[in-house]
Amino acid sequence: MPRTGGALTVFKDFGKLSFDYVPDRLPRREKQLQRLAALYRPVVEAGVAVNAFLHGSVGTGKTHTARRFCTELVREASAHDKPVEYLVVNCRQKFTADDVSLSMIRNFQPNFPARGFSVPEKLTSMRREMEKRRAHLVLVLDEADVLLKKSGPDLVYSLTRLGEETAGGRERVSLILISQHPDALDILDAATASTFRRTNAVEFPRYAAEELRDIVLQRCDLALHAGTWTEEVVDLIADIAAEYGDARYAIEILQTAGSLADEEGAGEIAAEHVRGSKATVHATDVEEKVRDLDRARALALLAVTRRLRRKTFIVTNEAEEAYALVCEEYGEKPRGHTQFWKYLKDLEALGLIDTKVISRGPAGKTTAISLSETPSKVLAEELERKLG
Numbered sequence: 001m002p003r004t005g006g007a008l009t010v011f012k013d014f015g016k017l018s019f020d021y022v023p024d025r026l027p028r029r030e031k032q033l034q035r036l037a038a039l040y041r042p043v044v045e046a047g048v049a050v051n052a053f054l055h056g057s058v059g060t061g062k063t064h065t066a067r068r069f070c071t072e073l074v075r076e077a078s079a080h081d082k083p084v085e086y087l088v089v090n091c092r093q094k095f096t097a098d099d100v101s102l103s104m105i106r107n108f109q110p111n112f113p114a115r116g117f118s119v120p121e122k123l124t125s126m127r128r129e130m131e132k133r134r135a136h137l138v139l140v141l142d143e144a145d146v147l148l149k150k151s152g153p154d155l156v157y158s159l160t161r162l163g164e165e166t167a168g169g170r171e172r173v174s175l176i177l178i179s180q181h182p183d184a185l186d187i188l189d190a191a192t193a194s195t196f197r198r199t200n201a202v203e204f205p206r207y208a209a210e211e212l213r214d215i216v217l218q219r220c221d222l223a224l225h226a227g228t229w230t231e232e233v234v235d236l237i238a239d240i241a242a243e244y245g246d247a248r249y250a251i252e253i254l255q256t257a258g259s260l261a262d263e264e265g266a267g268e269i270a271a272e273h274v275r276g277s278k279a280t281v282h283a284t285d286v287e288e289k290v291r292d293l294d295r296a297r298a299l300a301l302l303a304v305t306r307r308l309r310r311k312t313f314i315v316t317n318e319a320e321e322a323y324a325l326v327c328e329e330y331g332e333k334p335r336g337h338t339q340f341w342k343y344l345k346d347l348e349a350l351g352l353i354d355t356k357v358i359s360r361g362p363a364g365k366t367t368a369i370s371l372s373e374t375p376s377k378v379l380a381e382e383l384e385r386k387l388g
Contacts, residue, residue: 008265010228010258017223017255019248022067027214028207029061035202036069040174043084043136044077049171051160051196055182056204059246062178063088065204066140070176073138086138091147095349097155100147104139105129119155127162130172137173144177145184149349157192180351206245213238215247216254224258228268233257236274253277289352290382296335299326300343301352302383304369305376313370315358319344330387344369 015021026033032054042048054062070086077084087107089100101122105112108129117125130137139159141147148156159173177184177196182203185196207215216234237257241250254269256277261269290298303322307314314322320340327334334340347353358368371379 008267009262010224010267010269011262012225013223014255015223017219017251017258019251022064022071023218023222025218026061026065026068027218028211029065029204032061032065032202032204033069033072036065037072039200039202040069040073040138043073043138043174044080044082047082047136047171049136049160049174050200051175052177052200052202053185053196054176054178054202054204055180055184057180057206057245059241059244059248059250060204060206061247062204063140063142066142066176066178070138070140077136083133083135084138085135086140088140088142091141091143091145092350095146095150097147097151100141100155101126104137107137108133108135120158123158123162127172135172138176139173140176140178142178143180143351145179145181145187146349146351148184148187149345153188153192156188160192160195207242207247208245209238209242212241212245212247212250216241216250219251219254223254224269228258228261230268233269233271233274236271240274240278249281252281256280287382290379290386293386295332295387297343297346298383298387299323299330299332300340301347302326302380302387304344304347304353305371305380305383308369308371309376309380313368315366315368316341316344317366319369 016023036052039052040050043050054066056062067088070088074084074086085107087104089103091100094100094103097119101119102112102114105122105126108126112122112125141156144156156175156177159175162171162173182201185193185201188196213234216237217231220229220234237250237253240253241247253274254277257269257273260273260276260280261267264273266273290301293301300319300323303326304314304319306326307318307322320337323340324334335343344353344355348355352371354370355367357365359365
């Protein structure tokens with residue numbers, strides 16, 4: 001029986017279940033990879049910049065496909081003696097133009113100072129460095145809508161025009177924008193949006209159960225010892241994750257089920273470990289969503305969440321009324337309308353709530369607020385724990 005440090009373990013290579021691990025082969029995403037290869041062929045053949053938009057729900061393989069494609073593009077460009085590099089920036093972690101531009105220049109100058117330079121200055125430094133290397137950069141902006149909502153379209157516009165300032169007008173930056181929302185490009189102004197052809201949008205549909213089964217099978221082969229899992233366990237995980245069509249969810253269930261099997265010293269993953277994993281993963285996902293919220297935004301989200309327990313959506317004045325009550329309950333002074341509205345927009349940018357303008361007849365228009373995915377009861381309980 002496989003052992004690590006004297007203890008039974010089902011894991012052969014735990015790292016193969018990491019969200020950061022990108023397999024050499026991506027099951028069921030061959031079509032999207034082929035589409036990207038066709039779109040970005042001019043980058044290698046003529047040094048022409050290309051911009052594309054990848055959209056689909058959580059766990060549909062957008063980021064992994066972008067990373068795998070960029071790795072293959074760099075390899076192909078190298079074979080043609082064309083210096084192409086790529087950089088992936090998660091805009092949920094770096095959601096301002098300053099953060100993103102700093103990541104870009106540090107891709108070329110690792111010791112570039114964090115302070116003292118404006119965004120245009122950093123882009124100018126980066127352009128000069130790229131000219132020295134004759135390099136072309138493919139920049140992947142993951143969760144791009146968070147950046148666009150927080151900082152506007154100016155950075156993306158500047159990047160699409162960067163080649164205009166280079167010697168001979170040579171284009172140096174191609175973009176891949178990734179979002180869960182198919183209408184994310186609507187945030188762009190007309191001049192920037194014109195550089196993203198609608199035909200350059202690549203859709204990532206939710207995975208069906210049989211597709212998830214292929215993904216889980218691959219990870220079992222890569223990460224687990226032979227004889228520690230069965231096809232029945234794979235089918236169960238795929239069926240559970242098929243409710244959301246989410247490969248990340250499926251892999252996380254597999255990882256947690258393996259850990260539960262190890263805790264028991266069972267030597268193999270059973271159906272009961274999968275069922276226990278499902279409950280654990282759901283709770284952990286909610287914890288991660290609210291973990292980094294400060295107290296002010298947590299109070300605002302708790303107010304919205306409580307009021308939505310029996311409703312599909314609420315409007316702004318209902319949210320503000322609930323917010324005043326929550327602040328009183330927790331001994332905090334409620335902030336004014338403008339600041340509360342800013343909290344709502346921040347929560348929307350983080351993917352915790354959704355907002356849209358609706359018509360209320362003669363009363364005019366108002367903003368409807370709803371929860372993105374997490375059940376209100378579960379989210380409220382986690383927020384209450386966080387707030388004490």
